[in-house]
Structure formats: structure tokens, C-alpha cells
Amino acid sequence: MAKPPTANPADTRMRATAQKLREALDRLIRDSGSRSASATARLTVAALAREAGVGRNAIYTNHRDILDDLTGARQRQRAPTSGPTAEDKITEQRCLIDGMQQQVRQLATENAGLLRHAIEAEQRADRAERRSAQLTKEICSLQRPTILQSTKEGSVQS
Template identity: 70%
Template sequence: MEATAEKLRAALDRLTGGAGEPSDASTQRLTVAALAREAGVGRNAIYANHRGILDELIRTRQQQRVPDQVTTIEDKITEQRNVIEDMQQQIRQLATENAGLMRRAIEAERRADRAERRSAQLTKEVDTLRRPRLLRSPEGDTARR
């Protein structure tokens, strides 16, 4: 039983990278099955006879989760910052596009105003030209009197 305990402790050290620090937490899962395979013993032996090593495995796994969560939170923060930067870039692009469209709309309104004034002027000229006029000759007026 003591030899099995030594095998399990050595296997746990190999799995965690020694000193209770995970060597490759992202790729190596600390499970009873992984520990049993690494030590070359059955899982039942761990559950039945080596409760202290099982507790140590559980503590080590919990210690691994905290850095994993911190890394995950940092990754999320980085991802959110990237999203914010992308959105700010989109806002700048939309503001630029909006300014261009606004300039075009103002210019179109000016052209429409000029076209309306010109149309009113031409309508006035046409009305003036369409008014009936007396066709008199200056010589004909003296002859009739």
C-alpha cells in the first residue's frame, strides 16, 4: 500500500508539474483515471485506500480552475476590448459617411431651390410673353383719327 501511495504521489507530481503547479493545465486534465493511468494502478485502489491522495488531487484541480478562470476572464476582456475597438471604428466610418450624405443633401436642397427660382422666373417670362398685345402700327393710328 505504501508503494502504491508513492507511485500515486509521483504520478500526481508528474501530472501537475511538481510543487502543486499545473504544468499544462489547458491540455492535461486532472482526473482519478488520469492519475491511475500515470501511476499504473487501478482507480478503485485510489478510492478505497488512498483518500489523502484523492483529496490532494481534488485540491490541485481546484487550484488549476482559478488560473483557468482568470485566463478566461482576461480572454473575455481582451475579446470585449477588440469588439469595442471594432465598434468605435464602425462609428467613425458611419459618422464620416453620414457627413458626406449630409453635404450631398444640403447641396441637393440648394440646387432644388435654384431650380425652383429659375422655374418661377421662366414661368413669369412665359406668362408675360403669352399676354395678348395690341398689334398697332404707329402709322395706322394717325390714319384712323
């Protein structure tokens, strides 16, 4: 009678590792189904390797089918959302409002400073005009011809 072929030790070890990985993947999927966004983060090769008690290299080199199952489970966990919620929109709008209010305050401060400079410039211009008028008046008075009058003794008086 012929002996039944005995399993190769490497094949036996690989089947046992595959079994451990499948059980660990099932546990991770089951555990991540009850959690939120942090659960998706747990569906990683490192987490699977820790859960199964095997090295990551074993998954990458010998168990590509389990790696594909892990990727599929991760994609199923990331269900597409319908978009931002009302709370997200409100928060975003409040941030925009706060930013715009800050801009308004900054522009009001800048405007007040410019107004002060304009008022000071107008005051300086008024003073300069008054001084110019005064100097023009003095120049005119100095440029007027003066009549010289003669006196009895032959000297001239102005």
C-alpha cells in the same frame, strides 16, 4: 496440527494491485506538488493507471477507496484562488480599450460618410431650388398677358 489458511490468489493479486496503486498515487501527488496547473491535470485515473502499470478498469471496479483518494488529492491541488490577478485585470482592461477604440474608429468612419451624404444632399437641394426659381420665373413671364397692338394695315402686332 491445522495448516494456516493460504491466501486466495485473487486476494493476493488485489492486495498487490492496491499496493502498486497507493505507491503510484503517492508519486503522482509528490510530483504534482512541485508543478503548477498542469500538475492537476496529471491527477487522473488514466495517469494513475499508467504510473502503477494496471488497467483503469481495475481501479474503477476493485479499488474505489484509491479512486476517492485520487479525487481528494485533485481537489486539494486546486486551491481556490483569490480571484483575478492585477495582470489579468490589466489585460482584460486593455482588451476592452482596444475594442472601444475600434468602435470609435468605425463610428468616425460611418459619421464621415454620413456627413458627406448630407453635404451632397444639401448641394442637390440648393441646385433644385435655383432651378425651381428659374422655372417659376419663366412660367410667370409666359403667363403675363401681352398687349396686342393694331397696325395701320389691320394686322395685329404683339
